[in-house]
Amino acid sequence: PGLRVWISRADNPARKLKYTWELAEADGRIYGTDTGLPNRLVRKLLENRQLPWLTGYDEVVPEKRYGERSRVDFWLRRGRRETYLEVKNCHLLYPDGRAYFPDAVSDRASAHLRELAAVAGPRVRAHVLFVCQMPGVKEVRPSDAHDPTFAATAREVRRQGVTFSAIEVLHTPDHLTVTRRLPVSLRPYAVERVARWRKTARRPQSRSSGTAKEKEELRNLTTVV
Known part of the structure; x- marks a missing residue:
């Protein structure tokens, strides 16, 4: 409550909601909230060859089906070389800058x-x-606190050849900018602090509850849904 937000009108008659929540502002920073944007953006970046570590392909196919029941966000091909690319919208930022x-x-x-x-x-x-x-992300991690199975699977598939990367996208009310490539760390880490931040974010807070350190962490916590 009290956040400044930006919405856009959706002209799709099949949609139940006639507006899309595009942006939110908190603590003077603007965050993207449109969960459909990452795939649209990545498609343009691929077609314009603007992701240096994902270039050199002659064909970019979105929503490619493969196997019996699998489908990947993007399939890239050049000659006999293929890339299966899955895009994930990462919107949870904690006080450690990750x-x-x-x-x-x-x-x-x-x-x-x-898959x-x-x-x-x-x-x-x-x-x-x-x-x-x-803004403000220094690294991306799999969340052992929210989904330990996903985190363990990410570490396992890396050993099987799956690679990971991340990009930072900054917004203003008028445009967006892809600013940099972000590091992705799959190293195991102590999960207790992340679990505490998660619990604190979900628990209603009174003005007097929590230690001074916890209150400061809560003020610095940003969750964009």
């Missing part, structure tokens, strides 16, 4: 990783790209 994915248990996200690992090989690259629509 973005965490996912923000809740996601069996589907874990399944995507296993990518199944196709990875000498001529087939399997890659996950996290899109962070917020």
Whole structure:
């Protein structure tokens, strides 16, 4: 409550809601809230060859079906070289300056990783790209606190050949800018502090509750849904 937000009118008659929540402002910073934007943005970046580590392809196919029941966000090909690319919208930022994915248990996200690992090989690259629509991120991590299965699966599939990267997207009310590539860390870490931040963010706070350090952490906590 009390956040400044930006919305846009949706002209799709099939939609139940006639508006899309585009942006939110908190503590003087603007955050992207449109969960459909990452795939649209990544498609343009791929077609314009603006992701240096994902260029050199002659064909970019969105929503490519493969196997019996699998579908990947983007399939890239040049000659006999292929890349299966999955895009993840990462919107959870904690006071340590790290973005965490996912923000809740996601069996589907874990399944995507296993499907990518199944196709990875000498001529087939399997890659996950996290899109962070917020400022202040220094690193992206899998969230052991929110979905330990996803975190464990991410570490497992990396050993099987799946690679990971992330980009920072900054917004103003008028435009967006892809500013930089972000590091992704799959190293194990102490989960207790992240679990505490998660619990604090979900618990109603009174003005007198919590230690001074916890209150400061809460003020610095940003969750964009």
